[in-house]
Amino acid sequence: MRKLSLFNISKLYEMISDNKQLYLPVDNGAGQAGYKKWEYGMTMSQALNTVRSAKDFFFPQTENLVDFKMNGKNIEIIDTRSEAEDFVLFGVRACDARSFSILDKVFLSDPVDSFYKSRREHGTVITLSCTRPEETCFCTAFGIDPSNPEGDISSWIEDGDIYFEAITDKGAVLMDSFQSILDEADESAVETQKTETRKIMAKLPLADFNLDGFGDAALLEKFNSPKWAELSRTCLGCGTCTFVCPTCQCYDICDFDTGHEVKRFRCWDSCMYSDFTKMAHGNPRVTQMEKFRQRFMHKLVYFPANNNGEYGCVGCGRCLAKCPISMNIAKVAKKLGDN
């Protein structure tokens, strides 16, 4: 383990951004945090987490796939992919870090999504531990330890210093590049922080978030539960939850005619939208209740059933904070779990 005084953090940012693009959470105009490319003078936000999750960097909201150009009667297919640049994400929290492994299961399984793969290979993730969780946090329910985040390099801020530890080979390579400004450190301060944070997590209102009965255990029982109608009654169908969620991964593919070529691009879609799963024959999920049910069944039942018990939610709490009507996965799980 090595450490750096926070007074010198700017130097660290400089050293990293000399070789790679550096992104870190920065306060934006509305007082909330968002990832921005580091420029000299920027400081990391004090907010617990960003509004938009870090999945943007691997799975951007819009991404051009391919272009088509007409040459008389011939269609020219133009591959618009360019070699991605190396980049570093700094200050990613444990919940977002876990979301990457969930997205990997979707995009890196056969057939591999080459766009996602390229970004994943070029990105190095430096995670940061949480010390003052929000009441909306419930990552521990999914086996995530906010005091010991996963990532290529993990970091902890304690008492004016920031401690680093490389977890993966990629992280070790990055850490070597700024090793020179780091000092040796012993782990005691970090261990104390971990213990303290774990105590706080146990005191949070959602600490008793219970996943019994979910997973592939009771698929049909949960699917047919009459409680869905009540839960989804006032859902606006807006899609805010899906867009702030670090694990939601539905996307739509659209064509745009620029006047001189056609650009085929993909963009985030939402199971909450009216045309979700609309197909040539029609739509099997016409009502909002079915769409609403689909979202939570996917995260709590289908995904773990297909992925060895790993849930499709990381407990980051963004949906709790941002839903216009305060509906969220915690309320759904509680209601469905009540017998």
Next chain:
Amino acid sequence: MQINETSEISKFKPVIVAFCCNWCSYAGADLAGNNRLNYPADVKIIRLPCSCRVNPMFILRAFQKGADGVIICGCHPGDCHYTTGNYYARRRMTILFSMLDYLGIDRGRTRVEWVSAAEGAKFAATMNDFAETVIKLGPNKRLGDLRCRK
């Protein structure tokens, strides 16, 4: 510097979209042509039944696809072929242009002009004036779509 600027300005050929109502302004445009009155070839005329047919989306679409200026021409208020169409258009455009201005889009890029079928000269003069205004403002960058640039 000065010379380059003016040559850039004179090199800039604006794309102007003119939404013209079939009964008055389009006929006015026709009359201008019959009388051999010059107006810039940069003006692309789109014929509609009435100025009221203009949806704000058309105007934004024109800007998106590369227009530098959009002008809506219709019958004089009180003389609409459909009696009241241009009254609605007048209100609509007032609010829309004000909103575009509020977002920082140059005022000179949009205009409404009432041109009757007998006013060929007015049509040509309006187009000339509008094109000149738009040339001074330069290419539309604020309401353009980068993907539609060549």
Next chain:
Amino acid sequence: MQEIMKQRASVLLQEGKVDRVLGWQAGVFVYDITPSVFTNAEDLDHGFVYNDFCGNNLSKYLVKESRKEGKVAVFLKPCDTYSFNQLIKENRILRDKVYVIGIECGGKADIEKIKADGIRGVTGITGEDDTYIVDTIYGSTQVSKSRVLLERCMNCKSKKHVVYDELIGDDGEVQVTDRFDMVEKLEKMSADERFEFWRGELSRCIRCNACRNVCPACTCEKCVFDNDDSGVAGKASADTFEENMYHIIRAFHVAGRCTDCGECSRVCPQNIPLHLLNRKGIKDINEYFGAFQAGEDCEAISPMTAFTKEDVEPGTLHTKGGN
């Protein structure tokens, strides 16, 4: 207030005057209120809540609820009643299927404003006069109520209920407000400054459509942005143009029908001040076509679907000051 409302709702259900009650349901924390339909007194007892975080405008739900079997009672704050009237005027709500109970409102709080000072781990919020006592797992603090009101409550335009079948509490007056101040401030800026301002705000838009879905004026069965045939359908803003377009079109579509309920700004996850766009529309309509408050009554024709022979020309914009 909460108990009186709960009682009244129970009585109405028991007497069979209504079949359902549309109100608010308590959540896990004190501020995560979900609008909910209650069908019996027991549910009301367990879950009904009315506190300073009940900012939701319930009138839009009535578009669907009033078309179901039976009658539905709804609690509407003064600002909500304007939206209700507007929806009646547009034939979106069936008036005789709804029983409106007007309730007093002293302003609703914004949890994000409370948390803006770094307050975290909220376990409870209680209010005494002008102060909230915020309990957190890290300790307790106090915040001044007037500082953490919802954006729209800071310029409350009316405490008057423009429609109700019964009233709990007293009716209020239309207020004199400075709600167009920020709009005027923006108008006085140069065009470049305004462009920078709006780029800064609208570039954060993630196209979640929360503003559209919560807006009582946006009740189209098939929104132009969801309709593939419209040519402008899009789920994401793939270019800065589309970021602007969505909001210009939405503001234009609601112009003349927007009651300034402020829900759009409340629900935006990126805190974009959308009310500034819609208030500009309202201000322009007031200035050019005569003072008009949408939703004040059910009869007045919206200025955008009317005209006079002496309307101003769109060119009047060029005579306005500023840049």
